[in-house]
Amino acid sequence: MSVIIRPVQKKDKEKWFQLWSGKEDSYLEFYKALDKVSDETSEYTWSRFFDDTVPIYSIVAEVEGEVIGFANYLTHKNTWTVEDALYLNDLYVSNKNRLKGVGRLLIEEVYKQADALNCNKCYWATSFDNYRAQLLYTKVGVDASKKIYLRPPR
Numbered sequence: 001m002s003v004i005i006r007p008v009q010k011k012d013k014e015k016w017f018q019l020w021s022g023k024e025d026s027y028l029e030f031y032k033a034l035d036k037v038s039d040e041t042s043e044y045t046w047s048r049f050f051d052d053t054v055p056i057y058s059i060v061a062e063v064e065g066e067v068i069g070f071a072n073y074l075t076h077k078n079t080w081t082v083e084d085a086l087y088l089n090d091l092y093v094s095n096k097n098r099l100k101g102v103g104r105l106l107i108e109e110v111y112k113q114a115d116a117l118n119c120n121k122c123y124w125a126t127s128f129d130n131y132r133a134q135l136l137y138t139k140v141g142v143d144a145s146k147k148i149y150l151r152p153p154r
């Protein structure tokens, strides 16, 4: 399978949205979050990928002209370093294209982008029970052994 990893383009909108928030086989559906992220928010997120003043990015995996996965990431300031840090916010590969190395390719490209953006820290989080993702993450990263806490709902 020949996979191209490249920055998202405006022409990818329909397919990217299908993988982001489609009723089936999408990232928000995987997280049972279709009702938590509004269409307006998704549109806003999409628009910021193309805003040079905002450090939010998306790369996609393309096979035979079809977008089959994405990685969304952002950079932010860090009190411990002069350089920014890069946070991988979202990673998704469509069901039928999993276990073919696409997730790994997307993360490897995120690492390249971290270097290009001069971010010496590159990190992400996943659920304790997302074993499938962890099978990949233990191969391409190291376990930071940290817990994430959230402010309670107001």
Ligand code: ACO
Pocket (backbone or CB within 6 Å): 027, 030, 088, 089, 090, 091, 092, 093, 094, 097, 098, 099, 100, 101, 102, 103, 104, 105, 124, 125, 126, 127, 130, 132, 133, 135, 136, 139
């Ligand atoms: N037994 C053994 N090894 C396994 C198994 C298994 N059952 N399942 C996966 N692996 C290993 C593979 O051997 C492979 O390792 P390799 O590169 O050394 O061969 C690795 O795990 C899988 O790697 P890929 O094929 O590159 O990953 P894939 O393309 O399947 O994508 C992903 C992984 C993105 C997690 C995909 O399953 C997915 O989209 N899941 C749903 C959404 C999700 O969980 N996203 C991540 C949430 S966390 C976040 O967004 C930051």
